[in-house]
Amino acid sequence: MTTQNPAAAVGQDKNLPEWRAQKTYSRNLADSRIKATLPPLTPEEEARPFAKYYYEPIKPADPAHLAAMDQPMDPAMAFGPEEINRLLDIPGLEAGVEVGWCNLPNGAGYIANTIVYPDVTADMIDWWFAWHPLEDLRYRIWYPPQHAGIMLSPIDRARILDPAVPNREKNWGVVHNVTENTDCGFENIDIAFRSPADMGFDMDRFHKVVATCAAGMGWAVAVEKCDTSITAPAIMCHAFYDVPGGLRHRTRFWMGYRFTEEGKPELCLPPDVAVPVEAVQGLARHNVREFTRFGDFLPRIYKELGNSMYC
Amino acid sequence: MPIKLMAASRRRPGLTRAEYFRYIEHYHGTVARLERFKITRYIQNHVIDGAFGVLSDTAHKNRAVDREGVVELYFDEFRDMIATLEPKGVTQSRANQDGKFFADESTNVIVMAEEVELPVANPRPKFNPGLGEPGHGAVKVMQFIMRKPEVFPQDYHRLWRQAHDEAMANSSYAREMFRKITVSKRSRINDNDAAARAHFKMVDPPVYDMVVSVTLDSMEQVGAFRQYFDAMVESRLDFADWSESFFLYVRPVRIIDDAPPKD
Numbered sequence: 167m168t169t170q171n172p173a174a175a176v177g178q179d180k181n182l183p184e185w186r187a188q189k190t191y192s193r194n195l196a197d198s199r200i201k202a203t204l205p206p207l208t209p210e211e212e213a214r215p216f217a218k219y220y221y222e223p224i225k226p227a228d229p230a231h232l233a234a235m236d237q238p239m240d241p242a243m244a245f246g247p248e249e250i251n252r253l254l255d256i257p258g259l260e261a262g263v264e265v266g267w268c269n270l271p272n273g274a275g276y277i278a279n280t281i282v283y284p285d286v287t288a289d290m291i292d293w294w295f296a297w298h299p300l301e302d303l304r305y306r307i308w309y310p311p312q313h314a315g316i317m318l319s320p321i322d323r324a325r326i327l328d329p330a331v332p333n334r335e336k337n338w339g340v341v342h343n344v345t346e347n348t349d350c351g352f353e354n355i356d357i358a359f360r361s362p363a364d365m366g367f368d369m370d371r372f373h374k375v376v377a378t379c380a381a382g383m384g385w386a387v388a389v390e391k392c393d394t395s396i397t398a399p400a401i402m403c404h405a406f407y408d409v410p411g412g413l414r415h416r417t418r419f420w421m422g423y424r425f426t427e428e429g430k431p432e433l434c435l436p437p438d439v440a441v442p443v444e445a446v447q448g449l450a451r452h453n454v455r456e457f458t459r460f461g462d463f464l465p466r467i468y469k470e471l472g473n474s475m476y477c
Numbered sequence: 478m479p480i481k482l483m484a485a486s487r488r489r490p491g492l493t494r495a496e497y498f499r500y501i502e503h504y505h506g507t508v509a510r511l512e513r514f515k516i517t518r519y520i521q522n523h524v525i526d527g528a529f530g531v532l533s534d535t536a537h538k539n540r541a542v543d544r545e546g547v548v549e550l551y552f553d554e555f556r557d558m559i560a561t562l563e564p565k566g567v568t569q570s571r572a573n574q575d576g577k578f579f580a581d582e583s584t585n586v587i588v589m590a591e592e593v594e595l596p597v598a599n600p601r602p603k604f605n606p607g608l609g610e611p612g613h614g615a616v617k618v619m620q621f622i623m624r625k626p627e628v629f630p631q632d633y634h635r636l637w638r639q640a641h642d643e644a645m646a647n648s649s650y651a652r653e654m655f656r657k658i659t660v661s662k663r664s665r666i667n668d669n670d671a672a673a674r675a676h677f678k679m680v681d682p683p684v685y686d687m688v689v690s691v692t693l694d695s696m697e698q699v700g701a702f703r704q705y706f707d708a709m710v711e712s713r714l715d716f717a718d719w720s721e722s723f724f725l726y727v728r729p730v731r732i733i734d735d736a737p738p739k740d
Contacts, residue, residue, distance in 0.1 A: 190627035319629030321636075341631045356665075358631070385665045397668035427591040427662065434555040434666055436563075 183214070184300045184327060184476055187317075191343075194317040195354065198345045201302065201315035202352035202389045211303045215477050216467060219307035225462040227454045231265065231281075235450040238443070239266030244276040247401045247420045247431035250366045254375045256407070259416065267450040272433055273440035275400070275421030277450045283461035284412040288377035289333070290468040291406050291413070294460075295359075295380045296326055296336040297475055305344060307463075309456040314345040314352060327475055334378060335361070345389060349448025355386040357402070364429060365403060377413060380404045383425050398445070399424035401431055415461075417453055421446060479517065480555055481661060482562075483588045483688060484677050485547045485621070485725075486580035497545050498523050500579045506732040508571045514564055515557035518734050522547040522617060522727035525696065529723040531710055538720040540683045541586050547619055547727060555666050558589070562672040573676050582678035586621070587670065588685050590661035595641075598652045601694065614656040614692040617729050618702045623721035624686045633686060634662065636716035641689075644708035651708075654693055654701035661688040683721065699726055 178185070189197065211217055243263040245252050252258060264280040298304040298316070300323070305316035318326060322340040325331060337359035344355050359382035363369050367376075381403040388395050400421040407414045421441045426432050435441070471477045488497035501521060509519055523546055529539040552558040564570055576582050601614060608615050624633040645652055663686045667673075674682075691702060702724070710719050 191629040192626040319632040321632045322629075341629070343629070385668070387668065394671060395668075397665055399665065424666070427593055432554060436559040436672075437556050 178327060182476060183210075185323070187301045188320055188323060189317055191319070194343060198315065198352075198354050198389050201345045202347075204310075204314055207303065214301075214303055216307055216471060217303065219463060219467060220303065220310055222463075224310065224459050227458040231458075232451060232454050234265040235267060235447060235454060238268040238447075239263045239278075241268045241270055241276070244268055244270055244278070246270065246274070247366070247418075247423050250403065250418075251368050251371065253403065253405050253416060253418065254368065254371045256375065264416070265454075267446050269440050269443065269446065272422075273435045273438075274423055274433055275419065275441035275446035275449075277417065277419040277421075277446065277453060279415075279417040279450065279453050279457070281415045281454075281457050281461055282409060282412060283415060283464070285465045286413045286461060288406060288408070288413065290464050290472065291378050291380065292333040292336075293468060293472045294464055296333045297471070299340075299342045299344075300326060300475065307467075309459050312347040312349075312452060312456070314347070316345070317343040319343075337380065337382075338364070348386075348445075348452040350445050352389040353386040354389055354391075355384045357384040358382045360425070366429075366431070375407065377406045377408045379406060383423075385424075398422070398441070399434060400449075401425065415457060417457070419449060419453075421449070479551050479553060479592070480558060480664065480666065481590050481592060482550045482552070482558055482673060483547060483590060483661065484550075484673075485541065485544045485586040486576075486582070486677075487543045487584055488545045489577070489579055489581050492579060494545055497579050501546055501548075502730055502732075505572070505575050505579060506730075508575050509732055512571050513733060514561035514570070515552055516550055516561055516733055517553055517557075518549075518551035518736070519732040520549040520734070521730040521732055522549065522619060522725070523730055525616070525726045525728055526699075527723060527725035530721070531719045534720050539723055540721065541584070541621070541723055544586075544723070544725055546580075547725065555589075559672055562676045576676075576678065583680045584682075585677040585679035586682050586685065587667075587673050587677055587679065588621075588661065588688055589664050589667035589670065589673065590688065591664055593660045593662060595658040595660060597655045597658055598645075599655070601656045608694045614694045615728070616693045616696050616699065617727050618691045618693065618699065618724055619727055620689045620691070620706070620724040621685045621722055622687045622689065623683065623718040625716060625718050628716050630686060633716050636714045637687060640709055640712040640714045640716070643712065644705050647708050648701070648705045650701040651705035654698045655691050655705070656694065657690075657692040659690045661690065663687060685722075696726065702726075 207217060263278055265278060267277045270276050299318050302315040305313050325340055326336050338361040340359050342357045345352055346355055362372050362379050365381045383401050385397050385399050387397040400419055401423045403418045405416045422433055422435045423431050424434050524544055529542045530537055
């Protein structure tokens with residue numbers, strides 16, 4: 167994993183909003199209950215140059231696209247995270263199921279999705295995934311109905327704001343602590359991003375096929391956590407491919423899987439337990455809606471603010 | 478990758494330390510061998526000595542005062558751990574029922590962890606039967622380090638590693654005598670510890686995100702750990718609640734281990 171340098175941000179102006187947003191872990195965890203109520207924007211948030219995106223109408227998902235998530239797909243058309251390099255086989259992907267979800271025979275949840283984004287570039291993707299975790303509102307404007315807040319640790323914030331780290335690499339080894347509702351109630355989800363190599367991609371082939379990617383592993387638990395709450399792992403991969411006039415986005419989720427310390431995907435469901443259908447379908451439908459919105463507003467916000475991590 | 482379940486217990490009322498050690502090794506250990514289920518390796522660590530909190534504490538703030546033993550149960554994967562803690566067709570395994578005879582179960586502390594081994598400057602150069610377990614040294618120090626609640630878990634591990642490297646650089650005796658360093662990092666799988674709590678029966682246990690194990694040749698060298706520990710506590714990096722942390726000098730006892738000795 168990427169080495170982090172806590173001193174990287176020394177000398178930067180800590181009074182800027184991007185630094186002042188920092189909270190402690192315990193404070194953020196406690197505040198997540200407030201965030202999950204989707205409170206109105208504060209006066210400080212209202213004054214941010216991107217606040218207008220919070221109020222604009224959300225582009226609805228294509229009904230046919232959403233309908234493809236109504237019923238589970240054939241699990242025989244799915245593949246596991248150990249075969250992540252199948253995302254580099256474009257003809258194979260096009261011949262398979264590109265939009266769907268199911269439970270795998272081992273109980274894991276599987277989601278496939280694809281969307282084409284006109285006028286979106288890989289640089290925009292890299293900028294967005296580095297820019298948006300710096301403040302709650304940046305995450306909320308992505309999908310206001312279900313995105314409640316986000317936090318970085320101090321060391322991760324320093325990495326994101328380190329001008330020496332390229333946008334494409336800023337998230338490698340960084341954890342986004344998000345508060346999000348993926349159709350089963352608000353959860354605190356700790357998403358640990360990884361480099362493509364750490365995801366298991368064959369990097370010689372990866373660079374020939376994929377324009378950029380945002381991927382990692384998340385642990386999700388209800389904001390209103392109780393003694394019997396389950397903390398659920400999932401491996402996530404958003405891969406973006408150059409197509410004429412824009413990018414094609416392919417998503418895969420493997421719910422119930424984690425990465426071990428040595429970097430291997432591992433199913434960690436108890437025996438005879440499957441990821442609940444509601445959780446798999448909920449995330450599948452959420453994914454269609456949040457990324458429909460994403461493709462709609464990314465070119466506009468990038469044109470306005472995409473030259474910096476600060477604004 | 479193997480996952481490990483660690484449980485640190487103290488002896489039940491009415492038992493001497495010697496009685497506790499005899500029972501857990503010779504009776505409970507036999508129960509585990511007879512009802513092995515999916516355990517791949519089982520090490521008991523019998524506590525010789527230890528310290529809870531730090532010298533600057535005027536009173537104990539540690540919820541885990543007094544430990545007599547730490548067991549380490551290894552499994553190939555999480556599913557195997559669950560299959561062992563909640564075996565099919567068995568209401569309560571013998572091991573589950575046996576704990577009450579030696580441990581004060583409600584105070585057990587558990588950590589589900591994955592091991593990461595760190596390099597040492599001076600691994601033991603050759604096999605010596607006078608120094609206990611081949612390749613390891615006879616004495617192990619197990620340090621349970623409590624994360625400060627305000628520190629993000631990801632930063633806790635990074636800051637610990639930085640403090641560790643600096644402490645080692647400043648501790649020449651530790652550099653010379655540490656034969657093996659193993660970091661047991663608490664897995665988020667531990668969040669789903671209902672089966673383990675049912676098995677070990679602890680109530681509202683403190684949560685430790687990391688256990689660092691160091692092996693030394695013998696008790697004569699534990700001053701090397703004290704030198705390292707003092708350097709850690711004095712670190713400028715603020716990540717641990719040392720008053721809620723503790724370390725134990727232990728004697729490892731192999732109950733189940735199919736792997737041949739490495740030396």
